Amino acid sequence: MKILVTGGAGYIGSHVVRQLGEAGHEVVVYDNLSTGHRWAILSGTLVEGDLADGERLDAVFEAHRFDAVLHFAAFIVVPESVAEPLKYYANNTRNTLGLLERVQRFGVPHFVFSSTAAVYGMPEQSMVDESAPLVPINPYGASKMMSERMLMDLGVAGGPSYVALRYFNVAGADPEARIGQATPDATHLIKVACQAALGQRERLQIFGTDYPTPDGTCIRDYIHIEDLARAHLAALDYLAGGGASAVLNCGYGRGYSVREVADAVRRVSGVEFRVDEAPRRAGDPPALVADNTRIRRELGWTPAYDDLDRIVADAWRWERKFANQ
Ligand SMILES: NC(=O)c1ccc[n+]([C@@H]2O[C@H](COP(=O)([O-])OP(=O)(O)OC[C@H]3O[C@@H](n4cnc5c(N)ncnc54)[C@H](O)[C@@H]3O)[C@@H](O)[C@H]2O)c1
Numbered sequence: 502m503k504i505l506v507t508g509g510a511g512y513i514g515s516h517v518v519r520q521l522g523e524a525g526h527e528v529v530v531y532d533n534l535s536t537g538h539r540w541a542i543l544s545g546t547l548v549e550g551d552l553a554d555g556e557r558l559d560a561v562f563e564a565h566r567f568d569a570v571l572h573f574a575a576f577i578v579v580p581e582s583v584a585e586p587l588k589y590y591a592n593n594t595r596n597t598l599g600l601l602e603r604v605q606r607f608g609v610p611h612f613v614f615s616s617t618a619a620v621y622g623m624p625e626q627s628m629v630d631e632s633a634p635l636v637p638i639n640p641y642g643a644s645k646m647m648s649e650r651m652l653m654d655l656g657v658a659g660g661p662s663y664v665a666l667r668y669f670n671v672a673g674a675d676p677e678a679r680i681g682q683a684t685p686d687a688t689h690l691i692k693v694a695c696q697a698a699l700g701q702r703e704r705l706q707i708f709g710t711d712y713p714t715p716d717g718t719c720i721r722d723y724i725h726i727e728d729l730a731r732a733h734l735a736a737l738d739y740l741a742g743g744g745a746s747a748v749l750n751c752g753y754g755r756g757y758s759v760r761e762v763a764d765a766v767r768r769v770s771g772v773e774f775r776v777d778e779a780p781r782r783a784g785d786p787p788a789l790v791a792d793n794t795r796i797r798r799e800l801g802w803t804p805a806y807d808d809l810d811r812i813v814a815d816a817w818r819w820e821r822k823f824a825n826q
């Protein structure tokens with residue numbers, strides 16, 4: 502298939518682009534390199550451009566006849582979305598609208614969208630399935646929920662068949678360490694803990710130790726980037742085979758606490774880095790775990806890296822390599 506990948510120079514997009522290339526697909530990446538990197542694109546060609554640049558986007562759609570669009574490009578920092586909400590609605594929602602206008606105008610048959618567990622907000626139960634109410638508690642989650650809604654409405658009106666993948670906590674790196682999470686000032690727990698083990702950060706802070714969980718720290722469902730990337734290829738196959746539009750959680754269905762993650766990073770790295778207890782971070786649900794029944798059923802997706810130490814080992818390997826680049 503010939504596939505347009507927006508945000509293909511970023512952390513998740515670049516892993517998907519690599520797997521698409523390995524599977525023999527033809528890839529065009531559209532990315533403004535605001536947080537992505539040219540070196541991370543291991544397959545296909547890059548068109549450097551902003552999604553807000555309608556003329557440039559039109560030119561890309563005119564030059565190619567795409568079988569599918571995979572849409573990763575977005576801003577992703579939750580606290581920033583609270584401070585600057587319009588920045589998030591502009592890039593995540595308005596730019597998705599602009600992209601969907603082209604998808605419709607040029608008759609692209611399939612669309613895969615990067616959504617997030619942040620659409621669930623503070624769920625009543627820690628294990629959530631796709632029918633849980635959508636009550637995002639920050640503009641980032643709301644901007645993604647609105648995009649999901651546009652996609653659904655367009656689908657009903659004869660638009661592309663689509664899969665919206667709701668990612669839980671994405672972590673780890675390419676097992677061969679060619680690419681990995683390379684965003685400066687990343688806030689994701691496993692990356693921060695690896696940076697603390699490397700001495701790039703003074704310490705790891707645990708945000709909240711008084712949650713109603715067994716060890717008092719928040720529980721999350723960490724999914725290896727390789728398994729997440731594989732879900733996108735499975736979604737493409739599913740849509741190309743005539744599958745109906747679907748919204749699917751991406752996670753392993755089991756959670757780990759912040760303390761368990763810190764212990765895993767110590768165990769894997771062999772470094773006793775400093776870990777401090779700190780107050781709760783605003784807006785963190787105590788526990789968030791994916792019910793993944795639907796993605797297993799609809800896509801036949803089965804994880805291959807469902808092991809916290811494996812996720813951490815690949816993240817650690819990448820961080821060490823990246824630090825020495
Ligand atoms: N990382 C996570 O844990 C996580 C969790 C849930 C959902 N997601 C979603 O996955 C997607 C990818 O996230 P990521 O972690 O790879 O982030 P990232 O910042 O590494 O990647 C985003 C990419 O999009 C590009 N981009 C941003 N705005 C653009 C624009 N206007 N025009 C062109 N390119 C633009 C950036 O340069 C970058 O390459 C996002 O949609 C995000 O909301 C990520």
Ligand SMILES: O=c1ccn([C@@H]2O[C@H](COP(=O)(O)OP(=O)(O)O[C@H]3O[C@H](CO)[C@H](O)[C@H](O)[C@H]3O)[C@@H](O)[C@H]2O)c(=O)[nH]1
Nearest residue numbers: 617618619669670688689690693706707708719759782785
């Ligand atoms: O230095 C840190 C960083 C994180 N945490 C804790 O570790 C857990 C995971 O935090 P992350 O920032 O790694 O991830 P989040 O669960 O907050 O959010 C991530 O997953 C969400 C979906 O579940 C969204 O998609 C969001 O974009 C993505 O950043 C949270 O309890 C957080 O409080 C710490 O204790 N210390």
